[in-house]
Amino acid sequence: xxxxxxxxxxxxxxxxxxxxxxxxxxxxxxxxxxxxxxxxxxxxxxxxxxxxxxxxxxxxxxxxxxxxxxxxxxxxxxxxxxxxxxxxxxxxxxxxxxxxxxxxxxxxxxxxxxxxxxxxxxxxxxxxxxxxxxxxxxxxxxxxxxxxxxxxxxxxxxxxxxxxxxxxxxxxxxxxxxxxxxxxxxxxxxxxxxxxxxxxxxxx
Numbered sequence: 001x002x003x004x005x006x007x008x009x010x011x012x013x014x015x016x017x018x019x020x021x022x023x024x025x026x027x028x029x030x031x032x033x034x035x036x037x038x039x040x041x042x043x044x045x046x047x048x049x050x051x052x053x054x055x056x057x058x059x060x061x062x063x064x065x066x067x068x069x070x071x072x073x074x075x076x077x078x079x080x081x082x083x084x085x086x087x088x089x090x091x092x093x094x095x096x097x098x099x100x101x102x103x104x105x106x107x108x109x110x111x112x113x114x115x116x117x118x119x120x121x122x123x124x125x126x127x128x129x130x131x132x133x134x135x136x137x138x139x140x141x142x143x144x145x146x147x148x149x150x151x152x153x154x155x156x157x158x159x160x161x162x163x164x165x166x167x168x169x170x171x172x173x174x175x176x177x178x179x180x181x182x183x184x185x186x187x188x189x190x191x192x193x194x195x196x197x198x199x200x201x202x203x204x
Contacts, residue, residue: 029121030190036112039189044108047179048101054175058166069167070096080154104176111135111180112189121190128181136177140169 052069059068067089073096075082082092111132115121120131144164 029116029119031116031121032190035189036116037109039183039187040109040112041105042108043112043180043183044105045101046183047108047176048104050179051104051171051176052097052100054171055167058171059163062162062166063160067092068163069100072096073099075154076148076152079152107135107139107176108180112184115184116190121184122188125185128185129178132177132179132181133173134177135180136172136175137169139176140172144168 055069056066060066070092071083071087074087074092076099077095081087112121114135115123115131120128123131
């Protein structure tokens with residue numbers, strides 16, 4: 001700590017003050033791959049369940065078909081015939097649920113990995129929510145506007161605009177991404193110190 005000739009500590013160097021600059025070299029995050037993978041899977045699972053529920057409700061309201069999210073997920077593997085009314089309900093629900101949750105877990109792990117690589121695991125809550133919204137939008141854009149037309153071109157144009165809006169971009173930006181962010185805010189995986197809190201505020 002810097003001192004003046006009279007032995008007094010300048011105000012700007014007094015790190016006991018709440019607004020003092022952080023000490024150099026104090027770690028605020030820990031990046032254990034296994035820990036991040038586990039928390040990413042948990043976050044993705046929770047976000048996937050929330051997203052699935054919203055999509056089922058939206059499909060029931062907009063098209064009168066709560067099966068649509070399951071059928072569409074299955075159609076990625078088996079083709080447009082999965083969207084036909086004759087396709088077995090049990091197979092659609094079972095396979096669609098597995099596909100949806102597996103993808104949700106993978107994307108959850110990717111979200112945590114991205115935060116770790118960019119040193120954002122300890123980002124402020126509002127910023128974390130913004131990251132979640134942007135990540136949800138990115139997942140939708142990449143999956144349904146870039147990847148889907150390549151791996152399943154037969155599904156292009158199968159959904160009307162309202163369904164694409166509410167089951168797609170709105171659900172991913174307002175549900176999936178924010179739930180991922182909320183998990184990170186609540187659990188703070190890999191965080192050693194909540195740097196934005198002052199000594200007076202304490203750590204919750």
